Amino acid sequence: MLDPELTVTVPAFLTEGVRPKPDAGLVSIPRTRIGSLTVDLNSSDTSEVRVPRNVIIPAGQTSATFDLDVMDDALRDGTQLAYITATALGCEPGLTRILIHDNESMTLSVSLPPDATEGNTNVVGRVSTSAAVPVWSVCR
Ligand SMILES: [Ca+2]
Numbered sequence: 055m056l057d058p059e060l061t062v063t064v065p066a067f068l069t070e071g072v073r074p075k076p077d078a079g080l081v082s083i084p085r086t087r088i089g090s091l092t093v094d095l096n097s098s099d100t101s102e103v104r105v106p107r108n109v110i111i112p113a114g115q116t117s118a119t120f121d122l123d124v125m126d127d128a129l130r131d132g133t134q135l136a137y138i139t140a141t142a143l144g145c146e147p148g149l150t151r152i153l154i155h156d157n158e159s160m161t162l163s164v165s166l167p168p169d170a171t172e173g174n175t176n177v178v179g180r181v182s183t184s185a186a187v188p189v190w191s192v193c194r
């Protein structure tokens with residue numbers, strides 16, 4: 055018989071500076087067990103989001119909740135992706151992803167020549183940002 059699969063569920067995204075609801079994370083198994091099950095949790099990027107080291111699914115239950123903690127860095131780092139994994143002895147590991155939105159801001163400005171002639175298609179404008187645009191680093 056196959057090992058039961060752990061399922062880990064978290065919000066699709068969280069935002070820096072916004073405290074997640076308590077018990078926003080959930081780990082579950084498909085059927086109850088006679089004994090309790092200790093599930094180890096891991097965040098692939100603890101500079102963005104943290105989870106408890108482990109949670110316990112009590113005997114006779116199929117799930118346990120846990121809190122997520124979002125790091126409010128002062129970096130203009132854009133949206134970051136982290137993976138949350140759940141592992142336990144005798145179970146197939148569970149994996150899910152979460153996006154952490156940035157809360158830093160910047161200013162956009164637009165500059166154009168003071169005048170242009172009708173029909174002239176070579177007028178050049180410029181859009182600029184007050185700081186370097188962050189790279190949306192999904193793949194790392
Ligand atoms: Ca940030």
Ligand SMILES: [Ca+2]
Nearest residue numbers: 102127131134
């Ligand atoms: Ca960040």
